[in-house]
Amino acid sequence: MSAVTAERKRRTGFDRPRFLWALYTAMCLYLFVPILVVVIYSFNSSKSLQVFSGLSFRWYRTFWNDPDIKNSLVASFEVAAVTMVVATILGTLLAFGLVRARGRLGGSANILMLLPLITPEIVTAVGLLLLFGLVGTPLSLKTIMLGHITFSISYVTVIVRARLSLLNREVEEAAMDLGATELGALRLVTLPALYPAIAASALLVFVLSFDDFVTSVFTSGAGTSPLPVRIYSLLRVGVSPEINAVGTTMIAITLALALGLLPLTLWRRNTEPPAPTVPAPE
């Protein structure tokens, strides 16, 4: 009897180790405490970064009245949005090419596509700077966009390709069999099946571009620089609590984007037709 109990106890212990919650808490603290500190101190009424002296929106007001920071935020948005759209389209097309195209080009294109993922970003960034200098393109937001698109395409391709290669070709054939043209099959069957992968990669690219620093520093010109670059230049002058407010705003934007995709999936689930009214058998 006691042997059975002992065994049962041991098995429960194995299923759910007691230290699991401790590990979980430690991990959460490690991940979120730094962010939490930024968020809390962004509401601090004093200039101190050590003492919390009262709730205030003072630093948000400063941030809001600082045209440089605001312009940088807008610039970051612009760069991230353009990068997202262009990289998602190009990356998806490349994924189609890699999965569907036959021939020898596929193998080398596959490796070339992965190169940006393993090249240190600093190398790509310096390369871009030299290239733009060589061509004689003045550095601006456009050059930043080009730089961001360059490395973002690979992320889109890797994600979309994985999904596309799992897709059964027979599903497209079925659509054509049922009267859809090649383009119709792509629109009605293939793209809806790829939609989660495309949406996920678009979101990832937006976030990557939004907080990219290295490429942005090397490819930004004299005009407005993106937010991460702007924050870094502020830090050189001295740490102002305003940065906490900026950081908190960035976190809020990123979170809102991630949550923004959620209703989109819910909406898709609810767009099914009403149940057909089946005539009752007589």
Next chain:
Amino acid sequence: MSDADLTIALRGVVKRFGDQYAVKRLDLDIAKGSFFSILGPSGCGKTTTLRMIAGFEQPDEGHILLEGQPVEDVPPYRRNVNTVFQSYALFEHLSLFENIAFGLRRKKVAKAEITRRVGEMLELVRLSDRAKAKPRQLSGGQRQRVALARALVNLPAVLLLDEPLGALDLQLRKTMQLELKHIQREVGITFVYVTHDQEEALTMSDSIAVMNLGELQQVGNAEDVYERPANSFVAQFIGISNLLDATAERDGVKLASGLSLPAAVPADIAPGSSVCLSIRPEKLALGPPGDGRVSVEGTIVESVYMGTVTHYVIEIAPAARMIAVAQNTEDASGGNRPAVGSRATLSWRAEHALVLAS
């Protein structure tokens, strides 16, 4: 049969992949409203044939006539043909209703009619209560029925089915075989059914085309291909057959061991050419031969009890073994069955021994 009674006619169709022949000079006539099976081992060209009819592959030579019209240059979406795919290929992001309505929506059928026809189809495949479900919420058999309904709702001239029951378990397969046959009779559409399962083909088909290595071996109804196989491949592929290598004589064959057996030799087989003697196991009887039966002596080397029947392997000459199937009737229970190692007499009627070119 006039061409008007044909839904599909294949005329000298050839399909090559690289330098390999997938289909070699295939001629096939498929009658309107029939359940037509294309049967053969994997790689025999049956799926390629189906895909050419559907329009997913173009023949390198020859013509495919659909209701009398050549369709080689017609893309799949403009052929009056629908397919049930082996993998079902359901649209996972759409509900059952939308899956089935897909073809009708492409044809811009009126909304009310779509609702009515899809409703009827759901009724036919007994899934009316699952109209809003997504394909992944269904069992294998239900998915299979959705694939069928999605194709049938378009009322095509021909329904093509590519091993549609392959992924189902045995029990469900048996049920679905009967159901498919029932649905085909009800809707009256020509079914072209590709399978490697000879039992499935025999159970359901009005006509069976047996293929091997890209070539047509025989076309006929179930009884034709089983009782009167055109060659040794068909005899071997459909059911169990005793095939003995032999040499043709004037009115019989001679086995390698020197044993002569009487059999009707077809006119096109010259005496002295090497042939196969084919006898179905159930046509063989153990025990004293009746009048007018061919009989040989042999030794029972193996006996396999299988419930309703027992299979006996009998050696009638060195390297010449035959399988005989005996019913386990009340007289043949327990100790009454012949034992392994004992001598036995095998007999059959001469017309059941077929001489086939090998």
